[in-house]
Amino acid sequence: MKPMKHVLLLVTMFAVALCAPAFAAGKSIVLDGSTTVGPIAKSFAAYFMKKYGVKVTVSESGSGNGAKSLINKTCDIASMSRAMKPQELAAARQKGVSPVQHTVALDGIAMVVHPGNPVRTLTKAQIADIYKGRVTNWNQVGGPNSRIVVIQRESNSGTQEAFKELIMGKSAQISKTAETQASNGAIKNRVSSTRSAIGFVGLGFVDRSVKPVAVNGVLPSAASVKSGKYQVSRPLYFYTNGQPAGNVKKFIDLSKTPDGKRMVAELGFVVK
Amino acid sequence: MRAEEVSKAGGRSGAFIISARKRKLQRAVQKAGESALLLIASFVAIVVLFIFYFVAVDAVPYFQLRGFSEFFTSSSWYPADEPGEFGALAIIYGSLMVTLGSTLLSVPMGIAAAVCLSDILPFSVRQYAKPVIEMLAAIPSVAFGFFALVIFAPLLQTQGGPILMWAWWVLAAPFLLLAIIVVSDLLTAKIEDQNKRQQLSMVLLAVFGIGALAFLYWVGSVLRGLEIITGTNALNVSIILSFMALPTIVSVSEDALQAVGRELREGSYALGATRAETLVKTILPAASSGILAAVILGVMRALGETMVVWMASGNSSHIPEPWFNYLEAVRTLTATIAGDMGEADQVTGSARYHVLFAMGLLLLVISFFSNLISERIVVRQRKILSGQ
Numbered sequence: 001m002k003p004m005k006h007v008l009l010l011v012t013m014f015a016v017a018l019c020a021p022a023f024a025a026g027k028s029i030v031l032d033g034s035t036t037v038g039p040i041a042k043s044f045a046a047y048f049m050k051k052y053g054v055k056v057t058v059s060e061s062g063s064g065n066g067a068k069s070l071i072n073k074t075c076d077i078a079s080m081s082r083a084m085k086p087q088e089l090a091a092a093r094q095k096g097v098s099p100v101q102h103t104v105a106l107d108g109i110a111m112v113v114h115p116g117n118p119v120r121t122l123t124k125a126q127i128a129d130i131y132k133g134r135v136t137n138w139n140q141v142g143g144p145n146s147r148i149v150v151i152q153r154e155s156n157s158g159t160q161e162a163f164k165e166l167i168m169g170k171s172a173q174i175s176k177t178a179e180t181q182a183s184n185g186a187i188k189n190r191v192s193s194t195r196s197a198i199g200f201v202g203l204g205f206v207d208r209s210v211k212p213v214a215v216n217g218v219l220p221s222a223a224s225v226k227s228g229k230y231q232v233s234r235p236l237y238f239y240t241n242g243q244p245a246g247n248v249k250k251f252i253d254l255s256k257t258p259d260g261k262r263m264v265a266e267l268g269f270v271v272k
Numbered sequence: 273m274r275a276e277e278v279s280k281a282g283g284r285s286g287a288f289i290i291s292a293r294k295r296k297l298q299r300a301v302q303k304a305g306e307s308a309l310l311l312i313a314s315f316v317a318i319v320v321l322f323i324f325y326f327v328a329v330d331a332v333p334y335f336q337l338r339g340f341s342e343f344f345t346s347s348s349w350y351p352a353d354e355p356g357e358f359g360a361l362a363i364i365y366g367s368l369m370v371t372l373g374s375t376l377l378s379v380p381m382g383i384a385a386a387v388c389l390s391d392i393l394p395f396s397v398r399q400y401a402k403p404v405i406e407m408l409a410a411i412p413s414v415a416f417g418f419f420a421l422v423i424f425a426p427l428l429q430t431q432g433g434p435i436l437m438w439a440w441w442v443l444a445a446p447f448l449l450l451a452i453i454v455v456s457d458l459l460t461a462k463i464e465d466q467n468k469r470q471q472l473s474m475v476l477l478a479v480f481g482i483g484a485l486a487f488l489y490w491v492g493s494v495l496r497g498l499e500i501i502t503g504t505n506a507l508n509v510s511i512i513l514s515f516m517a518l519p520t521i522v523s524v525s526e527d528a529l530q531a532v533g534r535e536l537r538e539g540s541y542a543l544g545a546t547r548a549e550t551l552v553k554t555i556l557p558a559a560s561s562g563i564l565a566a567v568i569l570g571v572m573r574a575l576g577e578t579m580v581v582w583m584a585s586g587n588s589s590h591i592p593e594p595w596f597n598y599l600e601a602v603r604t605l606t607a608t609i610a611g612d613m614g615e616a617d618q619v620t621g622s623a624r625y626h627v628l629f630a631m632g633l634l635l636l637v638i639s640f641f642s643n644l645i646s647e648r649i650v651v652r653q654r655k656i657l658s659g660q
Binding site for chain 1: 347348349350351352363387421422425426429501502503504539582583586587588593600601603614640
């Protein structure tokens with residue numbers, strides 16, 4: 001009898017273990033997408049779990065992957081740092097998904113250099129030339145005599161696409177010698193440790209380890225992004241499949257509550 | 273029943289007498305066991321075939337869409353543009369460059385370490401040294417990548433010249449010393465007179481030693497003067513990958529050296545060979561097939577590694593200027609597949625999606641052929657050694 005009891009106990013334990021996530025899954029919210037929107041999504045998630053006791057899972061795999069997850073119905077909310085492309089919308093329609101766009105906040109893309117770099121300001125044309133590979137030395141834009149290490153994001157990145165669209169124009173090609181890093185954090189890390197590097201990160205990622213450069217004479221800040229003076233800025237989105245309802249709606253509407261606005265501002269983004 | 277009777281009657285053990293039914297059952301069980309094992313073994317083979325098949329199925333549409341020439345001859349990699357450009361030449365080159373670099377570093381180091389472990393160090397030291405080296409293999413590649421990106425890359429930028437100089441001295445000095453000793457030993461081995469031999473080998477050692485020191489110093493001072501602009505480059509990745517390939521190379525070639533056995537070693541000493549002669553002329557040739565297998569395994573490790581190169585190679589798809597410049601950022605096949613997969617997926621059916629499979633197929637083909645070649649060399653070597 002005794003072994004029988006043990007077996008029964010084990011079976012029940014397994015059953016409970018298997019069911020527990022299933023119960024939670026009924027209520028939980030899954031987010032996937034942009035690494036730029038990631039900090040907002042994560043602090044919203046922490047706040048939401050504390051307030052409503054609903055489990056929120058946040059993955060950061062790039063805007064493109066977020067869209068993919070939404071289309072494949074593996075997430076409830078896709079966080080994206082760019083609008084969905086026509087091909088993505090078409091792919092969504094094909095799979096019976098109707099993406100709905102919600103603006104969470106505004107974000108400036110800050111051009112950052114090493115704190116020891118004397119260059120303070122660049123024009124949009126100069127930045128475009130640096131990324132196109134026409135300007136390859138800092139002394140061509142008023143800096144020291146040193147080769148420029150150009151750092152970009154990988155092609156999954158919404159920041160990368162927004163940067164290309166806002167600074168370079170759609171059809172321009174970034175120089176072949178430009179290095180590629182996989183996240184805002186990795187770019188910040190590389191720029192903060194490389195004297196002759198230039199990169200771009202979301203405004204929320206700028207801290208003392210890197211130096212933001214003024215673009216066309218305007219430094220990136222919450223105020224300059226909101227007023228539209230800082231030209232390299234874009235809205236950040238949450239996408240849902242159809243109009244949100246229930247917990248998902250509550251989650252998305254967080255950005256309109258005072259607490260949500262406070263969190264967005266604290267993270268260095270700009271409240272819409 | 274009958275068996276029991278017999279055993280009672282004859283007083284012998286019944287276990288040895290098997291009835292027809294029992295025999296049948298036994299045979300059935302044996303067949304079942306064998307076929308189960310065969311099934312498992314063939315499953316592994318089938319998995320490999322399926323991987324080949326599915327990668328090829330998704331790779332072929334790329335070549336149908338864009339042809340072969342762009343992929344292999346152009347170095348313009350702009351998959352996200354409209355229309356995209358899919359020149360993978362620079363990426364293939366980057367993969368080969370990083371693999372070659374790590375092989376050049378890890379193979380001499382690995383074989384030297386294996387020789388040292390198997391023939392030079394006392395047994396008690398070897399017992400502890402080998403597990404420690406093998407532990408390198410247990411470190412996850414993302415940890416290596418993190419180290420390469422966060423610690424090693426900035427270090428190369430600030431202290432690159434001196435680091436290279438010291439690395440050169442530490443790595444090259446023992447090799448040159450060993451080479452000098454072996455060469456002078458071999459050159460003087462034919463001289464009969466004991467005194468004359470010793471004198472001549474001393475002279476040779478001194479001459480070679482001064483030459484080697486001058487060479488070491490000259491290369492060292494050139495390296496010291498180098499300034500490394502970006503630390504995420506081919507050199508960084510080659511060094512880290514060579515560390516990752518080392519445990520495989522050391523462990524497998526040490527096993528091969530051990531497998532040579534006492535007889536050959538003692539036979540060689542009995543013929544009057546010195547230790548160096550025994551090592552170079554007897555043991556290394558005898559173990560060469562195993563060492564080659566170790567080298568191929570190490571090369572495959574470096575070619576297939578993804579996380580480290582994705583994090584620390586810089587990922588810029590151009591062929592360095594000049595072509596052997598390891599201080600520039602490169603991009604490899606594996607890193608490109610890892611980095612571009614996410615975006616490519618939603619436009620399934622496009623060249624941008626299939627080109628990644630073409631890269632995967634290329635990697636598979638490269639590793640398949642190098643395995644094949646190594647297998648053939650091993651077989652031939654075995655034939656030569658067994659005197660056929």
